[in-house]
Amino acid sequence: MTASRRQFLRIALAAATLPLATRSWADKVRTLAWAELIPEGDTGQLLKQLRGIGVVQHGQLTTGFDQPEAKSVTNAFDGMTVRLPGFVVPLDFGASGVSEFILAPFVGACIHVPPPPANQLVLVTAQTPYDMRDLFDPVEVTGVFHSNATSTGLAEVGYSLQASKVKRYRG
Template identity: 40%
Template sequence: MKHLVFNRRAALRIAAASAITFLMRDYPALAADTPRDLLWEDLLPEIDSPSQSSGMSTPLLDHSAPPPEQSITGKDVVHELAGTRIRIPGYIIPLDYNGEGVKELILVPYVGACIHVPPPPPNQLILVRIAQSYNPREMFEPVYVTGILGILEEETDLAEVGYSLEAEAITPYE
C-alpha cells in the first residue's frame, strides 16, 4: 500500500489550483483570451419598468421618467462587469498629454463629449490608464480600448466618471 505524502508544497499546489478554479468560475472573462466586446448601453444598469416588461425597447435617455423607486441615475453602474476583460469603442479625451503621448484619458461614447457642457453621465464615461503612452493620430480619433474594467467614482477636471479601465491596448477603430 502506497502512502500519500502531504507536505507544505502539496498544500500550496492545492491552494493555488483551488484559487484559480474559483477565479475562473466567478470571473470567466479572466479565463478568456479574447475580451468581451461591450457597447455603451451595456454600461447602463437595467431597471424593471412597465415599458421593459411589455417588450418595448427603452431608449438610452427615457424622458418619460418612471416613478422614483424604479428610476436610475447617471451614477448607477453595472457592478457585475467589474473585473471583466473588455473591448469597447469610443473617443479619447486626453487628461495628461505631454507631447509624446497620453497615459491617462477619458473614453467617451461620442465625438465632443466632455468638451461641450454638460458632459455625459458618469456611467457613460471611463477613466482609462495605460502603462505605455498612446499617441493619438488626430483629435477625436475613434479607438478600441481593451483592458480590465473597474468601478470608479471619481471627479476629474472635466467630469464625474463611473468606470475605470486598466488598458492593455488602444487601437484605431476599424
C-alpha cells in the same frame, strides 16, 4: 514508426493546437457596448439627446446643460478584460502620447458638449501612452474594467479601465 515521422506528427499536432491557444485568450476578452454600462432602470434618454446636438463650440449651447446625474453604475464587468470603442478626452498627455483619458461614447463629449452621465464615461489609464492624432478619431481600448466613481476636472466618471492596448478603431 520512424523518428522523422514522429517529429512530423509532433509538429503537425503543435500547429493544429496553436489556433486554439490563441483563440482562448481572445475568448476571454469581452467586447462591450455602451448601452451595457447603463443599469436597468436608468434610461439614458439625455445621452440620446446630447448625441443629437452634435459638436458645438464652447458657450454656444442655447440650453444650460450640466452633466446629468447617473442613477447608478453596473458591477457586471468588474475585473473582466474588456474591449470598448469610443472617443478620447485627454487628461494627461506628453510628447510620447496620452497616458490618462476619459473614454466617451461620442465625439466631443466633455469638451464641446456637456459630459454624458457618469455611467457613460470610463477613466482610462494606459500602460503605454497612446499616440493620439486627432480628437475625432475613434479608438478601441482593451484592458481590465472596474466600476468605481472618480471625479476629474471635466466630469464625474463611473468606470475605470487599466488599458493594456489602445488602438485606432477600424469598425
